[in-house]
Amino acid sequence: MAACxxxxxxxxxxxxxxxxxxxxxxxxTQLTIMTVDEMNNRSYSAYFVxxxxxxxxxAQITGLAxxxxxxxxxxxxxxxxxxxxxxxxxxxxxxxxxxxxVVAAAxxxxxxxxxxxxxxxxxxxxxxxxxxxxxxxxxPIWTR
Numbered sequence: 781m782a783a784c785x786x787x788x789x790x791x792x793x794x795x796x797x798x799x800x801x802x803x804x805x806x807x808x809t810q811l812t813i814m815t816v817d818e819m820n821n822r823s824y825s826a827y828f829v830x831x832x833x834x835x836x837x838x839a840q841i842t843g844l845a846x847x848x849x850x851x852x853x854x855x856x857x858x859x860x861x862x863x864x865x866x867x868x869x870x871x872x873x874x875x876x877x878x879x880x881x882v883v884a885a886a887x888x889x890x891x892x893x894x895x896x897x898x899x900x901x902x903x904x905x906x907x908x909x910x911x912x913x914x915x916x917x918x919x920p921i922w923t924r
Contacts, residue, residue: 788890791816792879795896796903797842800835803905807832808868809844809856811875815882824878826871827863829856869914876916 794813800806807830814823829846839845843859856865866874883892896903911917 788887789817790882790886790890790892792882792892792894793896794875794894794899794903794907796906797844798838798906799830799832800838801902803902803909805832806835806838806906808871808906808910809834809838809842811871813875813878822878822882824874826874827856827858827865828868828871829854829865868910872910872914873916876911876918880918 792813793816794811796808797810798806798808808828809830810825810827812823812825815821827844834842834844834846845857845860846854847857847862848854855862857863879894886892
């Protein structure tokens, strides 16, 4: 019987927190991605101040809220503490660049898999929608 050779696998696990459950109208408030592999764990996370109101349910689950300071500026808070936020276009571009760096650094025979809990029905739809919104295109390396 021939031996089965299994190529190295790198999992890229990602998750989006959003203002609500509608994949068509809700906005991303936080994105996180991390590698799970034998070498090391790398990660990227960013917060976005949404234009849409964060639903009560989403706020209860994530602890995220938008507060307005004395100058009328909006800030994102997590459990009452202000968190640094980036513009969504910047965060999404850095998210995609993180993926591309991991793929480019992987061995030629490695399988790099993008994984999300409930990804097909939820997170993946936000990923596609935001990449289209900000005209972010993937590098051909994603399909090697």
